[in-house]
Amino acid sequence: MEAVLSGLGGGLGLVFAPMAFFFVVLGTVLGIVVGAIPGLTGAMLIALTLPLTYYMLPTDAVVLLIGMYVGSITGGLITATLLRMPGTPSNVMTTFDGYPLARSGKPGRALGLGIAASFAGGIISWVFLLLLAKPLSIWATRFGPFEYFTLIMMAMVLIASVSQGNLVKGLVAGLLGMLVSMPGVDPSAGQPRLTFDWYMLNGGLKLLPVLIGVFAVSQIISDVLDLGRKIERVESQRTGILLPIRDWIKYGANMLRSGLIGTLVGILPGVGASIGSVIAYTTTKNLSKTPEEFGKGSEAGIVASETANNATVGGALIPLIAMGIPGSVIDAILIGALMIHSITPGPALFITNGDVVYAMIAACLVANFVMLAVMVASTGWVAKLAYVPRTYLLPVIIVFCVIGSFGLDNVMFDVWVMLIFGVIGFGLERARYPLGPFVIGFVLAPLMEAKLRTGLMMTGGSITPMFTRPIALSFLIVAIVLLVWPLVGEWRRRRAAAASATA
Amino acid sequence: MQDRVDPRVEIGVALMVIVIAAIALFETRDIPPGSFEPLGSAPVPQATAALIIVMAVGLIVRACLDRRPVARPPREGLLDAGAVLLLTLLYVSAMHYRLTTFAVMTTIYLVLLIGTLIRFKPRSMPFVLALAAVVGFGSQYIFTRVFVVDLPGL
Numbered sequence: 001m002e003a004v005l006s007g008l009g010g011g012l013g014l015v016f017a018p019m020a021f022f023f024v025v026l027g028t029v030l031g032i033v034v035g036a037i038p039g040l041t042g043a044m045l046i047a048l049t050l051p052l053t054y055y056m057l058p059t060d061a062v063v064l065l066i067g068m069y070v071g072s073i074t075g076g077l078i079t080a081t082l083l084r085m086p087g088t089p090s091n092v093m094t095t096f097d098g099y100p101l102a103r104s105g106k107p108g109r110a111l112g113l114g115i116a117a118s119f120a121g122g123i124i125s126w127v128f129l130l131l132l133a134k135p136l137s138i139w140a141t142r143f144g145p146f147e148y149f150t151l152i153m154m155a156m157v158l159i160a161s162v163s164q165g166n167l168v169k170g171l172v173a174g175l176l177g178m179l180v181s182m183p184g185v186d187p188s189a190g191q192p193r194l195t196f197d198w199y200m201l202n203g204g205l206k207l208l209p210v211l212i213g214v215f216a217v218s219q220i221i222s223d224v225l226d227l228g229r230k231i232e233r234v235e236s237q238r239t240g241i242l243l244p245i246r247d248w249i250k251y252g253a254n255m256l257r258s259g260l261i262g263t264l265v266g267i268l269p270g271v272g273a274s275i276g277s278v279i280a281y282t283t284t285k286n287l288s289k290t291p292e293e294f295g296k297g298s299e300a301g302i303v304a305s306e307t308a309n310n311a312t313v314g315g316a317l318i319p320l321i322a323m324g325i326p327g328s329v330i331d332a333i334l335i336g337a338l339m340i341h342s343i344t345p346g347p348a349l350f351i352t353n354g355d356v357v358y359a360m361i362a363a364c365l366v367a368n369f370v371m372l373a374v375m376v377a378s379t380g381w382v383a384k385l386a387y388v389p390r391t392y393l394l395p396v397i398i399v400f401c402v403i404g405s406f407g408l409d410n411v412m413f414d415v416w417v418m419l420i421f422g423v424i425g426f427g428l429e430r431a432r433y434p435l436g437p438f439v440i441g442f443v444l445a446p447l448m449e450a451k452l453r454t455g456l457m458m459t460g461g462s463i464t465p466m467f468t469r470p471i472a473l474s475f476l477i478v479a480i481v482l483l484v485w486p487l488v489g490e491w492r493r494r495r496a497a498a499a500s501a502t503a
Numbered sequence: 504m505q506d507r508v509d510p511r512v513e514i515g516v517a518l519m520v521i522v523i524a525a526i527a528l529f530e531t532r533d534i535p536p537g538s539f540e541p542l543g544s545a546p547v548p549q550a551t552a553a554l555i556i557v558m559a560v561g562l563i564v565r566a567c568l569d570r571r572p573v574a575r576p577p578r579e580g581l582l583d584a585g586a587v588l589l590l591t592l593l594y595v596s597a598m599h600y601r602l603t604t605f606a607v608m609t610t611i612y613l614v615l616l617i618g619t620l621i622r623f624k625p626r627s628m629p630f631v632l633a634l635a636a637v638v639g640f641g642s643q644y645i646f647t648r649v650f651v652v653d654l655p656g657l
Binding site for chain 1: 508512513515516517519520523524527530531534535537538539540541542543544545547548551552554555558559561562577580581583584587588591592594595598599609612613616617620621631634638639642646650652653654655
């Protein structure tokens with residue numbers, strides 16, 4: 001514990017250095033701004049910012065990106081409350097109660113509850129991040145190649161099964177992400193594969209153009225389809241934005257419970273803020289004495305949703321720091337950011353780059369305080385951003401996508417890759433394939449394959465350790481259960497339907 | 504909760520996925536087996552591609568059997584999305600062949616694209632021109648002089 005606290009002290013020292021602190025504030029403000037503009041997401045902002053971080057110190061780069069992460073999850077609550085348009089997907093549940101409460105003449109109160117809950121969620125999960133990351137990373141040093149292989153397999157199945165409800169589409173998206181990560185010189189054998197004898201592919205497809213394509217370009221094309229949508233609006237009010245102490249006490253248990261749910265969901269690899277928000281909202285509704293108020297402006301509903309979605313941020317950083325496994329899509333991008341700076345996430349990160357890890361943890365804390373201050377002070381102005389005409393904004397973002405992709409290596413090939421993956425991402429999204437598994441598959445496949453092949457080399461080609469090593473076997477069983485469970489559920493549903501039809 | 508997917512979109516996307524996986528499967532046929540390790544370079548991409556194809560075929564069959572009606576996006580939105588794609592393709596091609604400077608290409612691209620999206624409303628066009636020029640020439644100045652980053656184009 002002493003080592004953790006001294007590490008945190010060092011991390012806070014790094015974050016409060018003038019430049020780093022500037023980047024935390026900048027990142028959080030930009031995150032809030034982007035989160036508040038419907039159609040733009042934190043993943044898009046972070047992917048577009050990555051090229052600019054090449055020229056920054058690793059610590060500055062990660063604190064900037066973490067500020068964006070925290071800000072973007074929170075910024076979406078403004079439009080969810082005032083316009084019934086979730087700024088980001090994780091704010092969908094907030095629209096159910098935030099907008100009705102705002103329309104009933106209490107927009108300031110609705111926003112105040114959301115802001116306070118977001119802050120509480122961020123702080124609760126941050127405590128877990130601080131306390132769990134190091135012990136988990138020590139535990140993960142016991143992992144051999146088979147443990148890692150089965151852990152990644154479990155993560156892939158998990159994200160595929162919970163992403164958007166369709167397991168098969170989630171799996172296809174994850175496998176497709178894995179497949180497109182495979183072109184290039186195979187590091188284990190040193191021979192090119194899937195390169196089509198084209199030298200540009202020898203280095204493989206780079207993460208950044210693929211990310212910008214899948215998250216930014218595809219989102220822009222989707223947004224263009226939706227340009228004609230009319231926006232209903234409630235004017236912002238400052239009354240009630242600062243939540244009184246009695247309300248913190250009144251909703252304390254709800255915040256704690258939803259914060260715990262959000263943190264736990266965040267820790268699960270690949271499961272994002274949207275799911276955390278849904279589970280916390282549903283749990284709070286089920287436990288409520290007045291469940292009929294949910295969906296009609298329930299204050300508890302806003303608190304549950306916003307606490308949980310912000311709590312997933314700290315939760316999702318735990319497996320990223322401890323094991324190198326992304327807890328969410330944005331974490332997958334953060335892995336890319338660390339790799340750009342030659343930092344390999346994983347159990348050894350505390351030893352090899354302890355300063356960066358504690359700077360990340362400290363940035364997460366500081367960003368939550370910055371977020372609270374910025375949101376309380378500027379919600380009214382930020383709300384106006386939703387009216388920036390997207391017809392002007394989206395084309396300008398495409399230009400920045402081009403600059404970001406080209407800036408990686410100064411080759412047009414990367415711009416073409418971005419464009420092609422933009423179209424692929426758009427197609428996948430139109431057919432409701434979740435994009436999270438695609439990106440996580442793309443990031444994790446090289447590690448997964450390397451671990452499998454290392455393990456097979458160690459055992460002379462035998463996969464027996466997967467079934468004899470307890471941790472590996474546990475991950476394998478969980479993966480199988482996650483894979484089979486939805487199919488069993490579907491079979492039981494159909495049987496029940498058939499039985500009721502014959503009756 | 505969510506609208507259903509148009510079966511034509513479902514089938515089209517599944518076919519796209521199958522084509523990608525089939526190309527990968529075909530390309531791995533000549534990879535020799537591993538000499539120093541048991542697995543070699545081919546089995547993982549082959550297994551991945553094969554799984555994708557099997558599952559995508561399943562999705563196609565399911566989409567073909569689904570006869571329920573679906574809501575389709577407005578035609579105007581589809582035309583706008585097509586314009587975005589086409590103009591972006593032309594923009595990237597122009598940069599690929601280095602037809603002119605980044606600033607000029609970006610300004611023209613933005614005028615055409617924003618103009619298309621706002622139906623070239625005469626009242627808004629002066630603002631569009633100004634915005635396009637500021638983004639085009641401004642970003643060229645900032646990225647090449649301040650960040651010292653190369654930009655595509657001449």
